[in-house]
Amino acid sequence: MTLAIKATGLAKAYGDVVALNGIDIEVEQGTVLGLLGPNGSGKTTTVRILATLLQADSGTASVGGFDVATQPDEVRSVIGLTGQYAAVDEYLTGRENLELFGRLFHLSKFDAAKRAAELLDRFDLSDAADRGIKGYSGGMRRRLDLAASLIGRPNVLFLDEPTTGLDPRSRQGMWEVIEDLISEGTTVLLTTQYLEEADQLANRIVVLDHGNVIAKGTSNELKSQVGGDRIEIVVESVGDVANAAGLIQEFGSAPAITEDLTKTILLPVAGGSTAIVNIVRKLDENKISIADIALRRPTLDDVFLSLTGHATENTEEVSKPAKGRRGRKARS
Amino acid sequence: MSTLTTDSVKEVTAPRPRFGWLITDSISVSRRHLLKITRVPESLFFALIQPVMFVLLFAFVFGGAIDVGPGGAQAYREYLIPGILAQTVMFAVAGITVGITEDASKGIMDRFRSLPMRPGAVLTGHTLASLLQNILVIAILSITGLAVGWRIHNGFSDAALAYLMFASFAYAITWVGAWIGLHMPNSEVAGTAGLAWIFPFTFASNIFTPVATMPSWLQPFVLWNPVSCLALAARQLFGNPTPLIGDSFPERYPVQLSFAYCFLLLAIFAPLAVRAFKTRNK
Numbered sequence: 001m002t003l004a005i006k007a008t009g010l011a012k013a014y015g016d017v018v019a020l021n022g023i024d025i026e027v028e029q030g031t032v033l034g035l036l037g038p039n040g041s042g043k044t045t046t047v048r049i050l051a052t053l054l055q056a057d058s059g060t061a062s063v064g065g066f067d068v069a070t071q072p073d074e075v076r077s078v079i080g081l082t083g084q085y086a087a088v089d090e091y092l093t094g095r096e097n098l099e100l101f102g103r104l105f106h107l108s109k110f111d112a113a114k115r116a117a118e119l120l121d122r123f124d125l126s127d128a129a130d131r132g133i134k135g136y137s138g139g140m141r142r143r144l145d146l147a148a149s150l151i152g153r154p155n156v157l158f159l160d161e162p163t164t165g166l167d168p169r170s171r172q173g174m175w176e177v178i179e180d181l182i183s184e185g186t187t188v189l190l191t192t193q194y195l196e197e198a199d200q201l202a203n204r205i206v207v208l209d210h211g212n213v214i215a216k217g218t219s220n221e222l223k224s225q226v227g228g229d230r231i232e233i234v235v236e237s238v239g240d241v242a243n244a245a246g247l248i249q250e251f252g253s254a255p256a257i258t259e260d261l262t263k264t265i266l267l268p269v270a271g272g273s274t275a276i277v278n279i280v281r282k283l284d285e286n287k288i289s290i291a292d293i294a295l296r297r298p299t300l301d302d303v304f305l306s307l308t309g310h311a312t313e314n315t316e317e318v319s320k321p322a323k324g325r326r327g328r329k330a331r332s
Numbered sequence: 333m334s335t336l337t338t339d340s341v342k343e344v345t346a347p348r349p350r351f352g353w354l355i356t357d358s359i360s361v362s363r364r365h366l367l368k369i370t371r372v373p374e375s376l377f378f379a380l381i382q383p384v385m386f387v388l389l390f391a392f393v394f395g396g397a398i399d400v401g402p403g404g405a406q407a408y409r410e411y412l413i414p415g416i417l418a419q420t421v422m423f424a425v426a427g428i429t430v431g432i433t434e435d436a437s438k439g440i441m442d443r444f445r446s447l448p449m450r451p452g453a454v455l456t457g458h459t460l461a462s463l464l465q466n467i468l469v470i471a472i473l474s475i476t477g478l479a480v481g482w483r484i485h486n487g488f489s490d491a492a493l494a495y496l497m498f499a500s501f502a503y504a505i506t507w508v509g510a511w512i513g514l515h516m517p518n519s520e521v522a523g524t525a526g527l528a529w530i531f532p533f534t535f536a537s538n539i540f541t542p543v544a545t546m547p548s549w550l551q552p553f554v555l556w557n558p559v560s561c562l563a564l565a566a567r568q569l570f571g572n573p574t575p576l577i578g579d580s581f582p583e584r585y586p587v588q589l590s591f592a593y594c595f596l597l598l599a600i601f602a603p604l605a606v607r608a609f610k611t612r613n614k
Contacts, residue, residue: 051446077448087439089364091371096364103360104449106353132371148443 002029004156004187005050009059012045019045021211022059027189027204029155032182034202035191036300038308041208043191044084047160050189051081064155077105080149080157084164086141087148088133094120094144095129098151105152119147123177139170146177157181159190163197175200195300205300209308222303228253231275233265233283234292241265244288251275251282263291354450361457362464365431369465379427380469383420384476387412390540391480398541400573406481411573413477414494414566415539418559420469421502422534425509428462429526432513436612452606459506466502470495485571494569497590501562504597511605514612539563542575555582558593565590 005027012020020042027033035043048054050063052072061068064078081087088097095116102112120129123143128136136144142162149157162178163171178201182188192198198205199219207215207222215222235244238260245256245265252275254268269275276295283290369376395408403410432455435441444454474482484491509526516522536550537559543551554560555577565586567574576583 048442051442053442053445073448076446079446081442081446083439083442085439087441087443089368089440091368092364096367100360100364101443101447104357104444104447104453106356106448145439152448 003027003062004029004031005033005061005063005189007046007050007059007061010046010049010056010061011058012042012049012054012056018211020049020056023208023211023213025061025189025206025213027156027187029187030185031203032188032190032201034198034205035189035208036193036195036198036205036304037191037208038193040210042211043208044160045211046208047081047158047189047191051079051158052076053081077152078155080152080154082142082146082149082157082159082162084161086133086145088141088144090133093130093132094125094136097133097144098148101148101151107151115151119150123147137170139166139173142166142170142174143177146174150181154186156187156189159188161191161193164193171197195304199300207304207307214307215303219300222300223298225303225306228298229269230296230298231267231269231279232292232294232296233267233279233290235263235265235283236289236291238263240288243286244283247282247286247288248279251278266296354453354456357449357453358456358460360449361453362461363457365458365461366464369461375427376465376468379424379465380472382423383416383469383473386419387416387473387476387480390416394540398545400542401575403573407573409477409481410483410570411542411567411575412540413474413480413482414570414572415537415563416477417470417473417498417566418501418537418563419534419539420473421466421498421505421562422530422559423527424462424466424469424502425505426523426526426530428458428506428509429513429516430519430522431462432458432510433516433522434519436514437518441612451610455507455510455602455605455609459503459510462506463499463503467499470498470502482572483570486569490569490571493587494566497562497565497569497587497594500594501558501590504594504601507598507601507605511601511608514605514608533557533559537563542577544575544577551577555580558590558597561586561590561593 003026007025009022010020011022037043049056050061052068052075063075066074068075098116099112102115120126163174204218206213241258241260241263245258252267253270257266390412391409398408400408400411513522536554537557543554561582582589
């Protein structure tokens with residue numbers, strides 16, 4: 001096993017605000033690590049340190065076998081970075097941007113042009129290649145930005161919230177592109193606030209909150225931390241909620257949770273599908289009509305909620321109005 | 333997988349950072365800025381229109397009220413043009429301050445800093461592009477000057493030296509702008525701050541009015557002001573009117589002093605700006 005990224009005890013504070021509180025990260029060569037957490041959890045700080053843009057207060061890190069603090073040039077020649085916003089020149093065309101970055105990667109003029117054409121083609125930007133970026137859609141900008149980060153054929157790719165702010169279709173497109181890269185064996189460190197994104201793309205997930213690693217493992221390992229399957233039953237009338245919960249308790253693996261307002265009963269179960277049949281039969285025998293019944297497997301949302309005590313949606317809402325005046329240093 | 337790794341390791345260790353990269357990287361970056369000028373020709377247009385308006389305003393509106401010695405209005409126009417040239421290279425600095433702040437507050441600076449390019453090249457490229465734009469503005473302004481009656485009296489070599497001096501000063505002073513730009517929180521602030529320090533240097537100078545008309549407590553500042561030196565030196569080299577107030581050092585050796593200022597500005601602010609660039613947000 002070769003580690004493409006290894007960080008030990010990384011810590012960073014901006015004045016009094018602790019962004020990273022001594023975290024350890026290991027990413028095996030050719031795998032994808034999802035760094036999951038709300039805004040302000042330390043995701044971007046981690047990426048910026050690993051990509052040599054920021055100096056850690058303490059701790060060590062190596063990327064592609066090179067130390068980020070003492071060998072930044074070597075690190076820069078093996079990494080690609082795609083940030084939260086498209087890091088391209090608005091006034092240049094897509095091709096001019098890629099050729100500029102190719103030249104700055106010290107490719108020859110010929111190679112830079114060839115590589116730019118290759119990437120434009122690959123990311124479906126050939127038609128727009130000679131138009132100014134100003135006319136690009138959000139999805140096209142992100143694809144160009146990703147293309148720019150691949151100019152030097154990086155071994156290690158940092159994707160800092162690659163789909164934040166994209167509409168669902170562009171997001172899906174971006175995922176497909178990233179999945180392709182992953183299948184080619186690129187090591188990827190991906191930060192995201194979207195649990196389904198980490199679920200979809202990452203082999204292993206590290207959950208960050210307030211600069212601390214609060215959980216790590218595969219998606220399945222994390223899900224099993226919150227427990228197994230649950231059956232969600234919605235009954236027709238409020239009066240039946242307590243009664244029904246009592247009747248079906250024998251099929252559960254833990255006490256049922258009831259919610260009168262939504263007429264919902266949540267029952268943790270061991271064997272999901274047989275339990276459903278039993279529950280339906282039992283309630284039917286007792287003349288309790290069911291509006292809806294479903295087997296729920298825990299999502300990463302549940303994981304996050306149980307680990308942090310707050311859902312990801314909340315943090316996102318809080319962060320939104322602050323976006324405009326958010327200073328450079330306040331980034332997560 | 334394993335072959336891919338060894339290949340890329342070879343690729344990585346081969347190109348060690350070289351000094352030549354500073355030059356090629358700078359050219360790449362300045363090409364970016366020059367392309368930008370062709371995409372937004374308005375920026376060049378307004379960079380030109382402003383000094384041309386100053387020429388017309390002072391040549392025909394205010395000029396009659398300013399006395400630079402014998403020769404009347406014609407003498408004033410000859411006095412004015414070297415001053416406007418000095419003013420123009422000063423005002424151009426505000427542009428680079430805003431440009432650098434804008435870049436730094438956008439993702440593209442992160443992109444540059446994550447590439448294996450020489451860090452200084454982002455700034456040298458920007459300042460070189462700004463110099464080229466300045467040279468163009470100086471050329472067009474000189475033609476405007478000739479049209480309103482300004483003349484070069486002292487021959488080719490002196491005139492060439494004067495233009496070399498303007499170009500050197502234009503380049504050196506942009507590094508001050510770059511350094512300021514790297515300390516500004518956003519481009520709005522950069523727009524104001526980038527101009528604020530330029531005003532006293534530009535207007536508490538001899539570019540529009542002779543030093544003798546100013547209060548005596550202000551005169552030492554005006555005499556030693558690099559902008560005054562530049563304008564006085566250019567007037568000497570072009571053979572335009574140079575109303576002097578005495579024989580102080582800056583009045584005796586304006587050309588030498590101007591080049592010394594260029595050297596000093598560059599020696600102080602280029603390293604400061606590169607350092608600020610490297611440590612920004614670290």
